[in-house]
Amino acid sequence: MKLQFYKKGIPTEILKRVGILVVVFVVSVVFFEIVTNISEPQEVTAQSSPTLPTVTIDYLGDATTELHGYVAEMDPAYMRDAIIPLDSERNVSITVDSKDYDVDGLSYEIRSLDTQRNISNNELEFTSKDGILTASFQAENLIEKNEEYLLILTITSGDDEIYYYTRIMQPEGCNEEEILDFAQYFHNTALSEDATDLATYIEPSSSASEDLNHVTINSNLAQISYGGFDGTQVGDVNTALTDISSNYISLTFTYLLNRDNSGKSEYYTCVEEFRIRYTSDRLYLLSYDRTMEQILDDQSVSYSKNVLNIGITDPDLQYMSNETGTIVSFVQNGSLYEYNQTDRTLKQIFSFVDDPTDSRSIYDQHQILLLNIDESGTMDYVVYGYMNSGSHEGECGINLYHYDAIEDTSTEQVFITSTSSYQILNANFSELLYETADNQFYIMVNGTLLYMNLNELTTKELMTGLDDAQYAVSASRRYLAWMDQEDMSDSIHIMDLETGDSYDITAGTGQLLKPLAFLDDDLIYGTLNENDITTDGAGSTVYPMYKLTIADISSGSGRELMTYQKSGYYITDVSIESYTIYLERIQIDSEGIITAADGDTIKNSAGEQNKAVDVSTISDDAKEQVVVLTMAELEEDEKLGKVDYDVPGLVLADGSHSISVASATSSTQYFVYVGSKVSLATDDLNRAITEADENMGIVLDNTPKYVWKRGRKSYQNAITGIAVGSSDSEASGSARALSAxxxxxxxxxxxxTLLESGETPISVLSKTLKDYDILDLTGLSLSQVLYYVNLGTPVYAYTGDDTAVLIVGYDASSIIYFDPMTSQNQKMSLTEASDYFESFGNVFVSYIQ
Incomplete structure (x- = not known):
């Protein structure tokens, strides 16, 4: 008998089978977890309503300025929304509408404009009734009359603090009350049934536009008085005095209009800017600018076949469409919309507007930038500036979103915080924002090129300390061209941000290059011979480019498309407008004297390609002129039917998606303020002054300090104390002028001695007047540089090799100049002097403290 023995325990075969089942189970569980996590829906929400309190400051009887709160401390030097004029007792009256927000404490701080000196810092007692808090205080007598100071109000709620910023001044001889009364009269009369009296103050021009979106002092009386528009004002006017002086006052009114359109309520935001001068005889309206824009909603948009009527708005609105012209996304009045003609839907993709009558909802200190769009309507966009509501309410920064047209949701990808105001952020906002197909994001912030991997939430600084003149960005934002040096370089680096590939365009022997701009995605760069580099009469280095090249860089080789050069002429800069390249040129004579030459242009014969969606304007009986978007033609016999209005969902990112980027540039920057807006930020002083002069603005630097104003006294007596130093009495005219x-x-x-050792006029002044900012004003007009004489500062004017004079005074028809060779003051007519200095290249130097 054959015996069969069994091992004790579970048989091996069974163990194997159990093991396989366990592995399958574990793998299944892991797979299930992965799938569950991947497919787990993100929390979709809607844009929340504003929650922060508003602060209102009352002054001059019935004027009020409303302030909006920040949840983090901002750079106060750039918070310049308004100036509060104090009365003779320096009283400040404050009202806080807490909006159901718990307020535990209220305090104020007064600082010097450069933030370096603290004048006072005190807690405030307040009374409260029905959510309205009132408080008042008397500013310390340490403040000087006609000098601006920063006022920072802080609301405390538990562990949270909310900050409110403005400026204060105790004016003397500025006639602010009379000027404000006139502005209010003008505003009210324009809205009244009879505005005939306003004809005295305007300057109609036949070339002015005929719409209500943008009205100026050159518009006709019908436009000034709103034409056939039958709207009424909602609530009070918010007043902001932006510049106060004895020469003029600039102020801004912000208000809301409502219009009934066949039972539908339409809302329009309006911004009205004045610049007014007071004299004993009358008041003069120096400039007037009014914008009016419709708040779009399902009640205020209309459709006719393939035409979308979006009402009163800027016809130069920002928009993108798919290639077939059936979907268009556009920005209107701070909100983003997308119209899908095929699906018959209009979607409000992003908006802070909850209740149009809530000033926090329609606060206009932000902007939206479209980055791209595909055929389905999926797109990437950026919201930057002050965040009126939502998870970043009360913050200022740059928010990147991705809208998925299939899922019908916008997803927040990253938020970049800033301590600068919206106006500064907007003026500095780089053209370089680019998101690749695989979620790599590039952005230039304050001269720092920042790379972000949106999948892994990692960031890296690719380069820092770039000035505006060192780089150029293509129209698609895909290509970046830059140089390592500030002025010129022996090579230009090219980078394709989509692929990450880069290469160089290299100069020939004895030559240097500079990236200037892009025409679409074609690079424009200049070439100079190193031996052409020279200095002007002030001692500044001039880089005259003898040739301009337009190159196709998309192929990775910098293939030349065309070149421009003309004998005897040098290019100093270019600008592009409507597919035309404008060249700034100079000529240099045999003695090295540089004079401005007539500009030249290069026109792109191809021009802008036909767009799938067309934006145009049509007449309207009530609204004068409205903007329409013309989509692709409907199919034959196709009817549009009903269009649905929708607000897609919003997916918010967590705190790990927020980053902060510090400024990496230490160079002086100039900001041009026109009314309440910053129209330009640049490191080029002459460009800033020219912009301010053309638009009746002011120039500040980043300390901040006033650098230039359009307004100056009508005359300036000859500045005293001008005399050539004894050690320079036998020197050249240039040395004597600098000595004086x-x-x-x-x-x-x-x-x-300094000049003979190789120093220049600018370097001599810079090394000697160390507590002053030396200003190279070369290229500006005589009229523009007289502002510094108006301040009591002489202006050095170059008049040829080793010769110069000092401009020390002026009146309505002439200037007074100090001749250092005779040590006498002389007079010259403004016309003669302007031609005389221009013949030597308009080389001027002055300084400010």
């Missing part, structure tokens, strides 16, 4: 300039400033050095 320094003596007037309280300095006495051997200027001729």
């Amino acid at each position: 300039m320094l003596v007037q400033a309280g300095e006495n050095v051997q200027v001729h």
